[in-house]
Amino acid sequence: MGDYYVPAKYLLNKIVDAEILVAPFITAKTIELGSKYSPEFVCTPFKYTLGTMIESLDNGANILIQFGGGCRYGYYSELQEQILKDLGYKFELLNLITNGKANIKRIYKMIKRIDKNFNVFKGLYYFFITIKMVKYMDKIDDYIRKNIGFEINKSSFSNLKKEMLEKFASVNNPFSLYILYKKYFKRFKKIKINKSKNCLKVGIIGELYTLMEPFSNYYLERELAKFNIELKRFTNVTYLLLKYKKVNKKALKKSKEYMKYQFSADASSNVYWTKYLCDKKYDGIIHIKSSFCTPEIGVMPILDKIANEKNVPMIHFSFDSNTSEVGIKTRLEAFYDMIEMRRK
Amino acid sequence: MKVGLPKGLYYYYCQKWVYFFNELNVEVISYDTNKEIIELGNNSANSEMCLSMKIFLGHINYLQDKCDYILIPNLHYDKKNQMCANFNCLYDLVSNFFKVKLLTFDNKKEIKNYLKVGKELGFKSKQIKKAYKIATIKYNKTFKKLKLENMNKLNSINKKILLVGHSYNIRDKYLNEVIDLFKKFNIEIIYSDLFDDDYYFYLSKELYWKYSKINVSSVAYCKEQVDGIVFFTTFPCGLDSLVNELLMRKIDKPYLNLVIDDLDSLAGMETRIESFVDIIEQD
Amino acid sequence: MNCYLGVDIGSISTKGVIIDENNNIITSSYIWTEGNPVNAVKKLINILKNNLDSKYVVKGIGTTGSARKLIGLLLDANIVKNEIMAHAIGTLSIYPDVKTILEIGGQDSKIILLNNGIITDYAMNTLCAAGTGSFLSSQAKRLNINIEDFGPLALKSNNPVKIAARCTVFAESDLIHKAQVGYKKEDIVAGLCKSIVLNYLNNVGKGKKIKSPVIFQGGVSKNLGVLKYFKEILNTDVIVDPNSHLMGALGIAILAKKNSLGKTYDLNIQNISFDTKAIDCGGCSNNCELLRIYKDNKLIDIWGNRCDKYIKN
Numbered sequence: 048m049g050d051y052y053v054p055a056k057y058l059l060n061k062i063v064d065a066e067i068l069v070a071p072f073i074t075a076k077t078i079e080l081g082s083k084y085s086p087e088f089v090c091t092p093f094k095y096t097l098g099t100m101i102e103s104l105d106n107g108a109n110i111l112i113q114f115g116g117g118c119r120y121g122y123y124s125e126l127q128e129q130i131l132k133d134l135g136y137k138f139e140l141l142n143l144i145t146n147g148k149a150n151i152k153r154i155y156k157m158i159k160r161i162d163k164n165f166n167v168f169k170g171l172y173y174f175f176i177t178i179k180m181v182k183y184m185d186k187i188d189d190y191i192r193k194n195i196g197f198e199i200n201k202s203s204f205s206n207l208k209k210e211m212l213e214k215f216a217s218v219n220n221p222f223s224l225y226i227l228y229k230k231y232f233k234r235f236k237k238i239k240i241n242k243s244k245n246c247l248k249v250g251i252i253g254e255l256y257t258l259m260e261p262f263s264n265y266y267l268e269r270e271l272a273k274f275n276i277e278l279k280r281f282t283n284v285t286y287l288l289l290k291y292k293k294v295n296k297k298a299l300k301k302s303k304e305y306m307k308y309q310f311s312a313d314a315s316s317n318v319y320w321t322k323y324l325c326d327k328k329y330d331g332i333i334h335i336k337s338s339f340c341t342p343e344i345g346v347m348p349i350l351d352k353i354a355n356e357k358n359v360p361m362i363h364f365s366f367d368s369n370t371s372e373v374g375i376k377t378r379l380e381a382f383y384d385m386i387e388m389r390r391k
Numbered sequence: 392m393k394v395g396l397p398k399g400l401y402y403y404y405c406q407k408w409v410y411f412f413n414e415l416n417v418e419v420i421s422y423d424t425n426k427e428i429i430e431l432g433n434n435s436a437n438s439e440m441c442l443s444m445k446i447f448l449g450h451i452n453y454l455q456d457k458c459d460y461i462l463i464p465n466l467h468y469d470k471k472n473q474m475c476a477n478f479n480c481l482y483d484l485v486s487n488f489f490k491v492k493l494l495t496f497d498n499k500k501e502i503k504n505y506l507k508v509g510k511e512l513g514f515k516s517k518q519i520k521k522a523y524k525i526a527t528i529k530y531n532k533t534f535k536k537l538k539l540e541n542m543n544k545l546n547s548i549n550k551k552i553l554l555v556g557h558s559y560n561i562r563d564k565y566l567n568e569v570i571d572l573f574k575k576f577n578i579e580i581i582y583s584d585l586f587d588d589d590y591y592f593y594l595s596k597e598l599y600w601k602y603s604k605i606n607v608s609s610v611a612y613c614k615e616q617v618d619g620i621v622f623f624t625t626f627p628c629g630l631d632s633l634v635n636e637l638l639m640r641k642i643d644k645p646y647l648n649l650v651i652d653d654l655d656s657l658a659g660m661e662t663r664i665e666s667f668v669d670i671i672e673q674d
Numbered sequence: 675m676n677c678y679l680g681v682d683i684g685s686i687s688t689k690g691v692i693i694d695e696n697n698n699i700i701t702s703s704y705i706w707t708e709g710n711p712v713n714a715v716k717k718l719i720n721i722l723k724n725n726l727d728s729k730y731v732v733k734g735i736g737t738t739g740s741a742r743k744l745i746g747l748l749l750d751a752n753i754v755k756n757e758i759m760a761h762a763i764g765t766l767s768i769y770p771d772v773k774t775i776l777e778i779g780g781q782d783s784k785i786i787l788l789n790n791g792i793i794t795d796y797a798m799n800t801l802c803a804a805g806t807g808s809f810l811s812s813q814a815k816r817l818n819i820n821i822e823d824f825g826p827l828a829l830k831s832n833n834p835v836k837i838a839a840r841c842t843v844f845a846e847s848d849l850i851h852k853a854q855v856g857y858k859k860e861d862i863v864a865g866l867c868k869s870i871v872l873n874y875l876n877n878v879g880k881g882k883k884i885k886s887p888v889i890f891q892g893g894v895s896k897n898l899g900v901l902k903y904f905k906e907i908l909n910t911d912v913i914v915d916p917n918s919h920l921m922g923a924l925g926i927a928i929l930a931k932k933n934s935l936g937k938t939y940d941l942n943i944q945n946i947s948f949d950t951k952a953i954d955c956g957g958c959s960n961n962c963e964l965l966r967i968y969k970d971n972k973l974i975d976i977w978g979n980r981c982d983k984y985i986k987n
Contacts, residue, residue: 074961086636087650088627118476119629125597126637133640142597306483308465308497311476341629344439345480349487351881360795365439373740374782378798381758385793438877 049259051284053212054180059112061173063162068108070099073262077102084130090119091337091367092256095263097127104136110161111140118312118342176221178288183228185285187211190235192280196272197242207234242277247331247386250279250324252317252350254336254343257366258282264335264366265375271333274383279329281320282313294319305349312342321350325357330386332359338367360385392512394494395420395458397450400443401466401478403558403584404602407530408462411505414522415514420458424565428453435488442625442651443559444477446566448484455491462494462508472601475630541585545616550576550671553613555583555606555635556623560651569649570623572664578671581617583609594641595634603634610638619645619671626652645670677730678934679722679941680927681715681749682760682920683707683741686780686807687893688714690722691923692730693931697767701725702920711741712748712948719749723941732939736760736930738922740781747967747975748948753933757922762786762793764925765889768915773885776904776912778874778894780807785878787885797878807893813849813866817859828864828899835865867899871907886910891918946970 052069059067071077073095081098100111113124124142131138141157158165187208195204211231218224249271257264258280268278286294298319299309305322309315317334324332332354336343347363354361362382364375394412396402398421412419422428424446432449440448454461463482466474482495494511496504502523509519544551552573560566561582573580583606590608591598598604610620620642624631639646647667649660677700682689684707691702703721707714736753737746738760746754757779765772766788775786783806787795799806814821828834835857837848852862888910894900895918904912915921949968954961965977 076961086632089632089636090629093633119633121599122597122633125595126633129637129640305487307486307495308479308482310480310483314476314480339439339627339629339632341441342476342480344437345444345477345484347437347439348484348881349480352487355881362797374798377740377756377758377782380756381796381798384756384759385796388792389794391792433872433876438880 049261050184050208050212051181051259053216054177054184057180057216058173058177062170063158063165065161068103068106071102071106073099073260084134086126088339090339090341091263092120092260093123093127095256095260096123097130100127100131101134101136104131104138109138111138112157113140113142176218176224179221179224180215180218181284181288183224184212184215185283187228187232187235188283189280190232192268192272192278194238194240194242194277196275196277197240197246199239199241203238204235207231207238246275246277247383247390248277248279248329249331249333249386250320250329251333251335252281252320252324253313253334253364254340255282255287255313257335257337257340259284263337264364265372267333267335267364267375267379270376270379271383274379276383279324281316305353310342310346314342314346317343318346318349318353321353321361322357325353325359329359330390331382332361333364333382334361335364335366338365340365360389393418393420393458393460394512395454395461395491397447397454397461398422398424398563399447399450400481400559401464403562404466405462405464406534407526410526410529411509411522414525415509415512415518417512420454422450422453424450424563426565429565439627441477441628443557443563443628446563447481447559451485451489451491455489458491460492460494460512461485464495464504465497467498468601471599472604473599474601475628538585541582544579544581545613547579549579550619551579551581551617552619552621552671553581553583553609553617554621554623555610555638557602557606557628557631558584560625561623566623566625566651569651569660569664572661573621573668576668576672578668581609581613585609586612595637598634600630600634603630607634607638610642614642614644617644619647619667621667622646622648624648624650626650675730676733677726678734678736678927678931679719679732679749679939680736680738680760680923680925680930681718681745681751682757682922682926683711683715683737683739683745684780684893684922685740686811687919688718688739689920689923690715690718691920691927692722692726692732693924693927694730695931697924697928697931699917699920699924700727700730702917702923704919707741711745715745715748716944719941719943726941732941733936734927734930734934735939736926736933738926743977744950744967747969748946749943750939751930752935752937753926753929755926755929757782758784758786758793758796758798760922760925760929761891762788762925763928764921764923765891765915766791767924767928768917769887769889769913772887772889774882774888776874776879776884776888776890776895777892778806778870778890778900779892782806783874783878783892783894785882785884787882795882797880797882799878810866810870810894810897813846816846816849817853817862819859819863824863825867825896825898825900827860828867828897829902831858831860831864833861833864834868834903835861837862837865837869864899867897868903870894870900871903875907884908884910888912889918890914891921893919895919 056067056069077098078094080101081094085094085097103111124140128140143154191204198204214227218227259282271278295309295315298315302319302322306318321332334350351361394417396419409419428449429446431452432445435448435452436445451461463485465482466478486493494508496507498504505523506516506519554561586605586609588604588608590611591604593611594607598607622635624635677692677694680691686707687704688707689704692700694700701722703718705714705718735749735751737749737751738755738757742754761775761777765775770791772788777784782798784796784798786793811821814824819827835852890901890904890912895914901912901914947970951966953964953966955964963978966973967975
């Protein structure tokens with residue numbers, strides 16, 4: 048998912064002695080494969096992950112590892128395993144999260160099986176570094192999102208990020224990681240931008256997979272940045288791993304007038320974020336999700352109500368594997384024109 | 392006093408409440424799904440919502456000026472027994488868009504739910520507890536009888552099909568038009584929602600949806616005894632999209648997958664059902 | 675005298691308008707795209723040129739519609755804008771107090787809400803052809819009816835059949851079924867028109883406050899059946915301008931005027947050779963399908979790349 052394969056690979060490489068194949072990047076072929084063997088109205092991430100699994104198996108992998116929890120994600124693996132077995136693949140699928148919780152026993156067993164010499168302390172140590180790495184990446188990404196729309200030299204942000212990730216992959220202790228992070232943050236801040244104080248600001252909310260996997264949202268953030276817009280996105284791995292419960296509680300407290308109960312998946316957070324973005328006078332909100340995402344569909348009317356009451360334009364995108372790219376661009380352009388026109 | 396209970400979604404999991412209100416002499420207002428309700432639902436629901444959700448919102452719309460309160464619980468259990476995401480946004484969807492007064496409870500220990508709602512209606516603890524007790528007895532008795540009848544059908548000498556679906560779909564009067572098409576044949580229909588959830592493990596180990604467990608258990612329990620299985624789903628049900636697909640891959644009985652998107656398209660189902668019955672009756 | 679050209683290239687039809695300094699339409703044309711926007715535009719420009727008095731000089735060109743970018747390159751347009759903006763501007767020039775624009779075109783349908791001449795909200799269909807012009811014309815073909823006769827036939831019916839039109843696939847099977855069962859043709863046609871309206875309001879128009887004056891445009895606005903049901907269901911007057919199909923082209927012409935660079939354009943484009951070549955990039959695993967665009971055998975642009983490898987030239 049996005050650039051997060053870097054810390055994931057890092058962790059596995061450090062703790063077990065086995066050949067790690069990183070799942071290939073998602074391409075048009077991935078989706079074609081995934082859609083072909085998926086049930087008709089399953090949500091889109093199922094199709095993407097199934098396609099990725101097929102490609103990985105074709106590349107010679109024999110153990111697939113999946114982290115899936117919450118909503119329908121937690122049940123993906125069982126069906127995907129069945130589908131792949133029906134297709135004749137021989138492999139083992141390890142789902143590390145059961146019933147929404149990391150299954151420590153299962154994780155331990157799995158690692159022991161792959162590598163007999165596994166050391167628990169070493170494992171925990173590198174797990175800690177990996178979590179830090181994710182946190183730093185997310186912080187840097189927040190900064191990039193705010194500023195990339197205003198870069199003077201094309202690709203200066205993305206090139207520096209690529210360089211940073213390469214460096215991250217070779218750290219050995221938390222301290223050197225921290226030094227690297229500080230160093231790169233400074234360098235990011237030095238990148239020349241041409242940003243005015245009252246530039247257009249847009250918040251992006253929605254369902255987590257679609258938000259975090261740029262291929263599945265047709266590089267929406269990059270397209271938006273081209274219009275010189277400052278972007279804000281809340282959902283990232285830091286949020287999912289560390290802040291999920293806290294944000295959800297806060298959401299209920301801070302948006303009492305719109306909701307009484309906790310919704311499934313990220314729906315509660317999205318209600319709160321919508322309110323937050325409106326109150327912070329953002330120029331527009333873009334809500335994205337994959338087709339058939341039940342929790343998001345359920346709260347969309349409430350999100351619309353908030354945006355309507357607070358007079359902030361909001362558009363919805365529902366991405367499927369066969370969404371037309373031209374159609375998305377037209378809608379984004381029109382959205383940009385509209386918020387710009389409203390400013391005047 | 393009139394309390395509205397929309398005949399959709401949780402209605403079928405809250406049957407005991409009907410007995411409870413009856414004991415307290417509170418009038419319960421419910422209507423069977425009809426064309427007008429469906430049209431109201433289509434108008435008030437988001438177009439991407441599943442048909443069952445639209446029917447539910449149609450009921451709310453239909454009930455809102457016919458009763459004093461509407462009961463909308465927030466049904467949720469533990470991590471191993473989850474509900475479909477839709478169930479957790481019902482209360483807030485309705486409270487944001489309808490003016491009617493609502494009764495609600497955040498599902499806890501059963502008696503506490505009854506106490507909360509009962510007190511809100513002005514009853515005393517003693518009254519509520521008594522009514523709850525009687526309701527429990529009455530409900531258990533009826534439910535047991537239904538279960539037994541359903542099980543007995545498995546011994547019938549006729550051809551048998553297992554109808555797999557959520558209660559709010561297979562019990563809905565309007566959606567039932569499709570199921571009625573089976574009735575002209577001499578076939579026993581066994582309902583999946585009258586089973587216990589203790590067999591699902593044989594077919595699906597990771598399952599964590601409370602009511603899907605019951606459906607899967609029913610398939611695991613009687614897949615050898617029935618002649619065919621009918622999956623009955625509304626479009627685009629998130630749970631069924633995964634669970635039914637897995638079941639279809641794991642069973643080797645003839646099956647029919649009925650997905651209902653729009654009630655105007657019911658008519659086309661007839662041919663499919665007839666040919667499915669032909670297949671079952673052949674062997 | 676100065677004039678400005680606006681071209682709206684849709685998936686089904688291509689529209690062109692030439693206006694003067696006061697936004698009056700001097701000449702206009704409307705032809706089928708037939709899957710080849712370049713040829714359609716060449717044909718269109720030729721018609722417009724022949725109708726244009728020689729006293730006029732073209733000082734600005736704008737393109738809109740789904741092929742706006744490609745044609746923008748071909749014509750060297752000074753402005754390329756999306757349809758929503760173009761439709762809003764065009765309509766505002768004729769109805770300055772418009773509050774709601776309903777538009778159903780070949781592939782897209784949209785709703786635009788305005789207040790004091792500013793777009794306040796808009797929505798488009800969810801990238802599915804159900805309930806759009808192309809859906810109507812394919813169903814007309816299936817029923818063996820000329821698309822022009824569709825509207826008048828629908829008006830004859832008093833009992834429109836209910837048709838499930840939420841999804842093209844479902845609708846089609848339902849339609850076949852209803853025809854087989856023996857419903858009258860006009861009732862089916864009327865049912866289709868009504869279902870398009872219901873589908874539109876439930877989908878694109880969901881949650882939008884539709885205030886009058888309401889203007890209905892796009893190719894489907896010429897269908898009297900659809901118009902009738904819009905009026906009936908919205909319970910308000912719905913205006914269809916005689917030039918409703920030209921609004922996008924008119925809007926983009928006005929924008930071209932506003933953004934004119936002062937340059938004079940030549941409308942003799944018949945002999946420009948304009949080619950596109952699709953190749954698979956192969957530069958990385960994404961394997962983007964690149965579209966190379968050649969004008970007079972010179973490579974002028976590359977589209978379709980997901981990375982920054984080929985930014986123009």
